[in-house]
Amino acid sequence: MTRKKVKLAYITNDSSRKATFKKRKKGLMKKVSELSTLCGIDACAIIYSPYDNSPEVWPNIMGAQHVLSEFKRMPEMEQSKKMVNQESFMKQRIAKASEQLKKQSKENREKEMTEVMYQALAGKGLQNLNLGDLNDLSWVIDQNMKGIYKRIEAIKKGASTSSSSAAAAPQVAAERKPAVTGLGLEGMQRTQAEWFNDWMNNNTSEQQLGFGHGNEMIITNFNNNHNANVWPNDFFP
Amino acid sequence: MTRKKVKLAYITNDSSRKATFKKRKKGLMKKVSELSTLCGIDACAIIYSPYDNSPEVWPNIMGAQHVLSEFKRMPEMEQSKKMVNQESFMKQRIAKASEQLKKQSKENREKEMTEVMYQALAGKGLQNLNLGDLNDLSWVIDQNMKGIYKRIEAIKKGASTSSSSAAAAPQVAAERKPAVTGLGLEGMQRTQAEWFNDWMNNNTSEQQLGFGHGNEMIITNFNNNHNANVWPNDFFP
DNA sequence: CAACCTATTTATAATAT
């Protein structure tokens, strides 16, 4: 940007890269400070550089901490307001998860009661079941009975089923799904935990993003006076 | 910075301030991106501006989230390494707090047992006390007895006390401190909560810092390759 | 290395469209 129009690419020469970094870091700091004073922006800058052994902060430690604390403090509240796309995205995921969870629970309950039903058929008692269990059990039995009647009707009408006419009981037995252990929600819970994790950590894998060499920088200007609806992505031409 | 050497002060004219902000924001973004590519810095920039209704992010939402997550993720670990002064400061405060808590607890226990002692003297039973209580109670009684004997000795030696020679019992009664209700740790707990709050929020009051108009900006460049011991505070000349 | 040069490129304040 002087003496020669620099090509915008990684500077391979270590010393010149370092020199450039130092100069530009200084320039950036100045720019931030100017923007802050000129436009009344409450700003801070922290630069952990690979070359300095102590971070540079602007305007000072306290100021930076204040600004950072504002950021850290607002998370689930203001931050999400500003990340509406993120928020709605997560809401979708949560809604979907809840639905899946509900569905899964219902399915598991059914399986559980099916298991109980078969145990009952095998002669085990029903003494340990409470009212809710019995209710659900009766529902499951009803469902199975309906299935059986249906098949009987089909057979009565002279069906082309390959099974014998007395196939009802065997059919049901074949239909028996493997019973779940516990409530079978482990998978669901893990998934939820993952999502929560993702959410809290904004967890995007380094591979995905091509990051990970350990030098990172944040510039943030927090402003509370608006509701952001989208995060555009097309700055400087 | 052109056509006229701008004076570095808040631009009062609203429209020109906005114009300046937009231009400079763009410039800053460009600078960040240049620094990032030229020096291989993993950077991001987020600007919630008062003028745009959606934040500007660089390089993109994912990238910014990644960098921010790095920051959010490291807190008590890496971050504290870089904030040694803060850490040691807080350690001091915590140590001090713990000591005070201990002292306060002991004092409260003593008051509690004193209360019990007076209740016992007033005729109430000691059935509800456990071994520990009884132990502490006996200690408190011993202490009081010691005090009484001391005063008796002083009187025996022909003292100049204004009270009569049989003043032992009344003296003790006068010495009785108001008993605490509960464990009397409320004050301590509140203080601890405050400190914890301070710690978590990096809570520095807005008045102290002269901040608070709601427009904030962060620039951070994270680097893991060093151990910072101090946070210097002297950038650009 | 750091600090200082300066030829240039960039950024941008004021202005025009």
Added chain:
DNA sequence: TATATTATAAATAGGTT
């Protein structure tokens, strides 16, 4: 109000000390 222009201030690449 946003964008384009342009004169000028500021930033800085490549040297030099």
